[in-house]
Amino acid sequence: MAASLYLVAGKTTDSVTHGFLPAAARLGLETVLLTDRPTAHAGTFGGPVVDCDVSDFREIIAAVGRGEPAAVFSNSDFLQAPAALAAAYFGLPAKDWRAATRAKNKALMRRHLASLDPVFSADACRVPPDAPYPLVLKPREGVASEDVFLVQDAAELATRRDEIAAHRDGPLVAEEYLPGRLHTLETLGDGRELRILGSFRTTVSPPPFFVEERLEWTEPPPETPAVLEQLEAMGVGFGACHTEFVVHEGRARIIEVNYRLIGDHCDFLLADLLGVPLFEEILKVHLGAPLRAWHARERRHAVAEPVIADRSGKLTAAPGPLQMDDGPVRLDYRPQRAVGDTVALTRTNRDYLGTVRAIGPEAGEVDAALARFRDAHDWTIA
Template structure:
């Protein structure tokens, strides 16, 4: 059976998760990408074909002129609609392209949730040629508000504005970095930030748990720490799932970010119609002791998920992301490490090499590395992570 996997840049989710899972399933994999050399270096033995994967027509043509497909899949935020359209064209299982589009387009997500009565967040869309000063005066969005790219990802260029002048300034700064892109301005939703990780086959949907997310101080929203949450109060989970149902999201993996306010109301921040990234998916598979990546691929092959995944229910986990606080060259950092201490398995993986020079992005592109720790006792997990962070240093030389 042949799997076509659409990708942009190489990611840990693909190289360490989905490709090994495909090999264990005995699948022949063809990787379609607009960055073929990067993938050939990351996975030298994979079949990699160059393709304008952002264009669904190019994807369909590339597949049609190669081997017959049994599944079309992507774990990229940017390519879900293209993969869904290609799968539908070839009559293969996949996500509804309309749901993929609603999840990716943050303005459309807000409009659809409001139209279905699922939730209403005051928001406005700013087209590439529109004057943000007009929006600042007449949008009806209260302050503070959040400015974000309409089709952005990973808190990239997401920033808090306390008033009209900040709103206009942030729009100008974002447009300078992302010319031609539409922006969304929406009311700031206060509350603790969480994620919900789900996996469905269109018939059943499993809730895998989620993460409590700790963010950097405003005005930016950098995810600095993730702590596993085995289960939320039933009312919270039901609210999130009802909003996903309204969006038509229920097939394959989905990573949903939401806040819970003081009144217990759960409100969506964004829906990433894919498996969670930044190595959280690798940790989740280990923590739950399930073949998570294989299950995701099986849904795209048309196989039903088991009624019970057999996931472990006694796990505790935390991820920590040492983060650059300035532009410059990384001159000190620990090497990749694996430890076992007091019943905790800890892994550290560098995300930036010594000697590399980078600008300051104020997003997860500033991550220097990731610490993953799993066990059965949260106190022991936290202690192991804190001890590791305290014993090592990361230095940036301007």
């Protein structure tokens, strides 16, 4: 009988549907998908789908208890801690649930890292008058730049806070704005070794919003050891991790830690760049295998560039999935919205209509191929 992978998921994502589930099949694993959205996943996964309150580790344990688990795994921001607790219950390799909780809860993260990198952070309803404005207002456990705003003073803070409260529950935090060049650090650990997979240089939209507009492959900056020190202090060292940080005047400061694989199709770009079956390698770590040696590929340039909606309405024209070569540049496009979808402009990463990934020998060739691709295709919102 094949070993069983219990994959814990919330909403459907391309990372799971086109990444981890096919990878599990290639590894010969029998996958059981535990989710609180079974109808959505039943349309994308042909294996067993179990309806489960995946936010509660006790419910995951009860569902997994019906079988013989080889691994309990999740790639969801929100589900790292419950999945880790469930895996630990069965004695399986897992992330430290405390580290997963710190990474998800931005207030806990700031408190835990205060001795290494003090950053002003307060409950958004209890910001003192002498707070170091401008501040970044954000959900304490948010994702995808949703409801994240730069606020200049107490009056703007109150206005934005009321706007968010009108459509969202949950605590908000107000953090010191950290200036600098925005980078990511992509890592994978097996509990003994933490390996740097690479880094992207991120371009974001003008304030007060923080929409990621472009990610460009680059060498990790010289200040990266400070980020690794902070990750170690948080207890991050197992499985995949996607960390966002800024570098300013020679100092690296963490913005947030996402204790899972990078998303928005940069995971597929990362796999292409490394030339390894990345999704399989991540699953193998959760099965107890050590990281294997990888041969570095020749240096190439790569960019992930989302197509971002500029208005609300119905998407009436857009390309489907595409793969093509433009000279020496390999282009991949995967839609995130389908023709006919209604788009409500949010000024967040949820406004992505699709993402173009491009890999080539030189930056100039990649940028030119990206420009030609976008000129040759239409995305129309009526």
